Amino acid sequence: MAKYLLLKHYRRSSGPGNLPAADVPMDQWTQQEIDAHLTYMDDFADRLRERGEFVDGQALSPEGTFVRYDGEGRPPVTDGPFAETKDLIAGWMIIDVDSQERAHEAAAELSAAPGKGGEPIHEWLEVRPFLTELPTVTE
8 A cells, every 4th residue: 555645736627628617716616516515525535435545634725824944043934935826735635545546546536526517627636655765865
């Protein structure tokens, strides 16, 4: 088994073959559409639990602050550079699966969560394996 992080981005999905519903931000959905989306997410997590693949997951608020160490005795830097809204992380899920292919299958299923009008949002998900070995440095 290998752990993977599925990162949900606020990146819109526009482009050839994508539905217009995929480009409508959640703050423009009806309460019923939001509830359907959240139910899908919960049901998806339950299916992963049944397979023994779910580790954890959380939705994230779109608000946030970038912070950086700026030297001993100095306040942290909290301004810029800022990512564009399309690149902010909306949420994450950790799965523990047998292969990268299974991680991709799970991400594709999660990408089909319903959005505006109940249509799948075709959301982009970033699939990142956990680091299991430290990189070897050769000189």
